[in-house]
Amino acid sequence: xxxxxxxxxxxxxxxxxxxxxxxxxxxxxxxxxxxxxxxxxxxxxxxxxxxxxxxxxxxxxxxxxxxxxxxxxxxxxxxxxxxxxxxxxxxxxxxxxxxxxxxxxxxxxxxxxxxxxxxxxxxxxxxxxxxxxxxxxxxxxxxxxxxxxxxxxxxxxxxxxxxxxxxxxxxxxxxxxxxxxxxxxxxxxxxxxxxxxxxxxxxxxxxxxxxxxxxxxxxxxxxxxxxxxxxxxxxxxxxxxxxxxxxxxxxxxxxxxxxxxxxxxxxxxxxxxxxxxxxxxxxxxxxxxxxxxxxxxxxxxxxxxxxxxxxxxxxxxxxxxxxxxxxxxxxxxxxxxxxxxxxxxxxxxxxxxxxxxxxxxxxxxxxxxxxxxxxxxxxxxxxxxxxxxxxxxxxxxxxxxxxxxxxxxxxxxxxxxxxxxxxxxxxxxxxxxxxxxxxxxxxxxxxxxxxxxxxxxxxxxxxxxxxxxxxxxxxxxxxxxx
Numbered sequence: 001x002x003x004x005x006x007x008x009x010x011x012x013x014x015x016x017x018x019x020x021x022x023x024x025x026x027x028x029x030x031x032x033x034x035x036x037x038x039x040x041x042x043x044x045x046x047x048x049x050x051x052x053x054x055x056x057x058x059x060x061x062x063x064x065x066x067x068x069x070x071x072x073x074x075x076x077x078x079x080x081x082x083x084x085x086x087x088x089x090x091x092x093x094x095x096x097x098x099x100x101x102x103x104x105x106x107x108x109x110x111x112x113x114x115x116x117x118x119x120x121x122x123x124x125x126x127x128x129x130x131x132x133x134x135x136x137x138x139x140x141x142x143x144x145x146x147x148x149x150x151x152x153x154x155x156x157x158x159x160x161x162x163x164x165x166x167x168x169x170x171x172x173x174x175x176x177x178x179x180x181x182x183x184x185x186x187x188x189x190x191x192x193x194x195x196x197x198x199x200x201x202x203x204x205x206x207x208x209x210x211x212x213x214x215x216x217x218x219x220x221x222x223x224x225x226x227x228x229x230x231x232x233x234x235x236x237x238x239x240x241x242x243x244x245x246x247x248x249x250x251x252x253x254x255x256x257x258x259x260x261x262x263x264x265x266x267x268x269x270x271x272x273x274x275x276x277x278x279x280x281x282x283x284x285x286x287x288x289x290x291x292x293x294x295x296x297x298x299x300x301x302x303x304x305x306x307x308x309x310x311x312x313x314x315x316x317x318x319x320x321x322x323x324x325x326x327x328x329x330x331x332x333x334x335x336x337x338x339x340x341x342x343x344x345x346x347x348x349x350x351x352x353x354x355x356x357x358x359x360x361x362x363x364x365x366x367x368x369x370x371x372x373x374x375x376x377x378x379x380x381x382x383x384x385x386x387x388x389x390x391x392x393x394x395x396x397x398x399x400x401x402x403x404x405x406x407x408x409x410x411x412x413x414x415x416x417x418x419x420x421x422x423x424x425x426x427x428x429x430x431x432x433x434x435x436x437x438x439x440x441x442x443x444x445x446x447x448x449x450x451x452x453x454x455x456x457x458x459x460x461x462x463x464x465x466x467x468x469x470x471x472x473x474x475x476x477x478x479x480x481x482x
Contacts, residue, residue: 009033010090011083015044016317019310020100024051025061029095029314041314042080045091052089061089064170067147070137075130077158077168093168097311098160099303101127101220105154107302109223117254119298120220122289125281126165127157128213132277134167135206148204152212153193154219159299161307163292191235192227196268199236207270210280214265214273217284221262222250240268258287 008015013030020027030044051057068079081092099107101123108115131152137145149156149170156169191199195211198204218226227238244266246259261283267273274280290298300307 010085010088013042013044013081013083013090013092015046015090017313019043024048024057025091029310029317030092031317032092039318041095041318043077043093043095045093047089047091049088052087058089061091065091067137067145067170070139070145071134071147071170073130073133074164075126075166076133077166095314096158096160096166097307097314098158098162098166098299099306100155101157101159101165101216102154103306104159104299104302105220105223107306111302114223114251115220116290116298117221117251117258118288118290119295120217121258121284121287122163122292122295123157123159123165124213124217124220125284125289127152127167127216128210128277128281128284130165130167130277131206131209131213132281134170135209135277148206149209149212150198150204151190151193152209152216153190154216155190157216159295161296161300163295163299191232191239192225194239195270196240197270199239205270206276207273210265210274210277211267213277213280214262217265218244218247218262221247221254221258224250255287258284261287 012033014033015028015030017029018026019029025045025047028044028046030042032038032040032042034040047057047061051061062082065079065082068076072078077096078094079091080094083090083092105115131149134147134149137147139145147170149167151169152167156167158166158168160166193212193215195204195208198208215226226244227235227242229235229238244263246254247262248254248256248259261280265273265280274283
């Protein structure tokens with residue numbers, strides 16, 4: 001697959017430049033190519049080909065999609081689709097115009113600055129609310145999934161220019177219904193953010209995610225790593241036995257109430273931590289976090305260069321400029337194209353889903369079928385009956401129908417022609433007739449025959465009517481039977 005200026009089409013998606021890369025997958029900016037010109041910018045996570053051939057990794061990848069589909073919360077990046085084609089796997093997610101929390105902290109440090117503590121608690125509180133939604137997720141039958149992220153870190157938190165923090169990457173999450181299971185004794189996650197019980201490969205609960213959230217909060221407030229060392233062994237020792245100082249010891253000005261919240265979250269004893277992510281987030285929100293608008297402004301200011309270049313890339317992709325044209329997919333992987341709506345001159349193929357109301361009104365007269373003869377006769381009889389019925393009410397007693405007709409119309413009844421519009425006619429048991437929108441002129445013979453039959457009646461009476469149509473569907477419903 002060609003990245004950057006050239007894209008690749010997979011199914012109904014076009015993949016372009018790389019947004020982020022990891023050990024298992026890369027994330028690309030992509031476009032959903034829908035029918036009738038609909039398009040949407042998305043993020044597409046592509047499992048590396050060598051892993052796409054490994055059943056264990058494939059199972060884990062698909063589990064991520066399945067679990068993310070069960071989490072519905074604004075602080076979690078939603079999964080939109082899964083594509084499996086040509087031996088590769090792709091996870092389609094919502095595109096977030098923003099930056100990872102790790103990059104934001106690093107960008108502020110490069111400028112010699114530290115994130116304002118009110119901005120920091122706004123971001124972490126949003127992250128904790130997203131984690132709570134994940135912890136509370138249920139399966140299709142309404143049973144708790146028991147989901148634990150197990151990889152909470154600044155790298156897996158996206159902060160948008162809208163100020164919203166969003167949790168991503170449930171690739172190694174633990175859940176009761178996962179098809180993929182971790183090998184016995186395997187430890188998954190980043191050492192610097194793992195809870196002590198997670199390192200010991202003990203039963204991991206949501207409190208492990210909350211511990212990691214407290215580490216993220218400490219680092220966001222101070223701009224430094226909490227457990228930093230050259231080797232994993234030293235990191236492990238610091239997590240298990242090292243001294244943890246409050247954030248205010250590194251950055252003056254942090255209120256003591258915030259210190260207390262952070263230290264409670266970092267407790268090595270599980271029962272001493274917050275019970276839920278919502279409880280943790282509520283404690284932070286009581287301190288008065290920055291509003292979303294201020295958080296978004298800080299994100300744009302801190303990551304101005306990166307966000308600007310990415311926005312230009314997305315604009316070029318959306319406009320189809322700068323040579324960013326997706327490569328065609330192999331024949332076996334192409335989607336059936338939706339034909340353009342027919343013009344008003346095309347009378348042959350009318351597609352119900354491709355026509356506007358105006359096009360329908362224009363196209364229908366061209367595509368009208370010729371009305372059956374019995375309809376024309378019925379129209380003539382009905383019109384003659386209407387004329388004679390009016391005469392029977394207004395004409396003097398003893399007057400003949402033909403005389404009355406001649407008196408009220410410049411054309412004799414025997415030679416008169418009439419025009420009527422039939423919008424919908426119910427078929428008789430012996431005739432299957434479609435609904436007709438047409439103009440029909442009865443012949444002179446039919447009119448004369450109707451007049452003669454009316455004249456033979458012994459006394460004025462209520463003249464018969466056509467059967468009341470049975471409305472089964474609109475004549476403009478081209479996809480159904482009328």
